[in-house]
Amino acid sequence: MASEPRKRGAFIVLEGLDRSGKTTQVKLLEQRFIEAGRPAKTMRFPDRSTVIGKMIDGYLKSDVEVEDHVIHLLFSANRWEAAHSIERLLNEGTTIVCDRYYHSGIVYSYAKSNPSMPLSWLTAPESGLPRPDAVLFLDLTPEEARARGGWGNEIYEKEEMQKKVGEAFRQLGGVVDGGEIERDEDVVVVDAGGSVEDVSEKIWSVVAGALNAVERGEKGGVRTVP
Ligand code: TMP
Numbered sequence: 001m002a003s004e005p006r007k008r009g010a011f012i013v014l015e016g017l018d019r020s021g022k023t024t025q026v027k028l029l030e031q032r033f034i035e036a037g038r039p040a041k042t043m044r045f046p047d048r049s050t051v052i053g054k055m056i057d058g059y060l061k062s063d064v065e066v067e068d069h070v071i072h073l074l075f076s077a078n079r080w081e082a083a084h085s086i087e088r089l090l091n092e093g094t095t096i097v098c099d100r101y102y103h104s105g106i107v108y109s110y111a112k113s114n115p116s117m118p119l120s121w122l123t124a125p126e127s128g129l130p131r132p133d134a135v136l137f138l139d140l141t142p143e144e145a146r147a148r149g150g151w152g153n154e155i156y157e158k159e160e161m162q163k164k165v166g167e168a169f170r171q172l173g174g175v176v177d178g179g180e181i182e183r184d185e186d187v188v189v190v191d192a193g194g195s196v197e198d199v200s201e202k203i204w205s206v207v208a209g210a211l212n213a214v215e216r217g218e219k220g221g222v223r224t225v226p
Helices: 022-035 051-060 068-080 083-092 102-110 119-126 142-147 159-172 196-215
Strands: 011-016 040-044 095-099 134-139 187-191
Touching (some): 011 022, 011 196, 022 040, 022 196, 051 068, 068 102, 068 119, 102 159, 134 159, 134 196
Parallel strands (some): 011 134, 134 187
């Protein structure tokens, strides 16, 4: 008897501001998939272990200065380095739970308000990358982030930057109308202000819907130019 074809894995991305609990939720979600009998693996961007990732790490720690366009392209190149492994894992049936992906790439650079980096320029290098089946933005107010101990020392961990990034993500998720950023149907905004368990439940309810769509074959493919 022929064995059943292996089901494609789901590609789930968690995005969020610093202190939103994203890294904890990525781990919990992986655990939940494994307990449900689905092979799962976590990934994160930037992947600081590669040559390009080390350059990004130096920039984030302010060890080296990197021009705005250049660092944007390095972040994107760091995803392209992993594109084939992402596709392979998904095709093998492994679900990927990813800590940041191209929405961070677009939004953090957008928040710099550099007039020579319009949205069309920012999104172009991401075109053709594997498209996530669901992107959850874990939302936290600056006050809540401060109450959780504030931000670290890396280059973007400043209140002004975090505010701009938060606003841009809310626009992507359709919470705020108007603005230059266009709504992205993959992005769902999740309030990350509750307990770890509450947030985990909210995440799971969104992910469950995406899984059904993956099983019906309605998801997948690559990012296309907007
Ligand atoms: P991390 O704290 O999750 O390791 O992310 C490092 C920082 O890099 C964080 O401030 C978000 C930022 N970032 C970008 O600016 N562009 C990107 O493409 C990614 C993945 C992260």
